[in-house]
Amino acid sequence: MPNDDPTAYKPITWNPIFEMGHSAIDDDHRSLIEKTNTLLEMIAVDSGIESGRIISLVQVMREECYQHFASEEQVMKTLSFAGVNEHVKEHRRVEEVIDGFLDRLRELPEWGTEFREHVLAFRMCLLDHMLRYDLKYKSHFMNEAGY
Numbered sequence: 001m002p003n004d005d006p007t008a009y010k011p012i013t014w015n016p017i018f019e020m021g022h023s024a025i026d027d028d029h030r031s032l033i034e035k036t037n038t039l040l041e042m043i044a045v046d047s048g049i050e051s052g053r054i055i056s057l058v059q060v061m062r063e064e065c066y067q068h069f070a071s072e073e074q075v076m077k078t079l080s081f082a083g084v085n086e087h088v089k090e091h092r093r094v095e096e097v098i099d100g101f102l103d104r105l106r107e108l109p110e111w112g113t114e115f116r117e118h119v120l121a122f123r124m125c126l127l128d129h130m131l132r133y134d135l136k137y138k139s140h141f142m143n144e145a146g147y
């Protein structure tokens with residue numbers, strides 16, 4: 001396997017600590033994590049994978065991310081989260097990363113190490129946003145929900 005780090009392909013198990021206290025946002029995050037795990041399963045095999053199948057899944061995840069970011073921003077505004085502007089900027093940055101990543105996947109002539117490395121970088125970017133950056137508004141949401 002080209003990536004020697006065994007944890008790179010490890011599926012992410014949903015943990016209650018990931019919950020933001022807002023069911024629609026939690027559902028979006030769960031769905032994106034499930035799809036990320038499917039993506040990891042697909043790239044963990046050494047051969048016989050069609051790059052087109054992976055690109056299709058990443059395309060679906062891209063649409064989901066865009067929709068999720070828009071609804072998350074709406075919720076942040078509704079709940080008067082002070083860090084909304086900074087978070088919106090971060091969403092735009094992640095969207096650029098995702099679009100650039102998809103472009104690079106489409107340009108690659110065939111499935112191989114480079115393709116796999118791009119997929120792992122995409123996974124890293126998504127998880128970093130959902131499991132670290134999004135947690136910044138968790139306490140605010142919890143307060144608003146009366147926890």
Ligand SMILES: [Fe+2]
Pocket residue numbers: 029068072130134
């Ligand atoms: Fe999010």
Ligand SMILES: [Fe+2]
Pocket residue numbers: 069072087091129133134
């Ligand atoms: Fe976010």
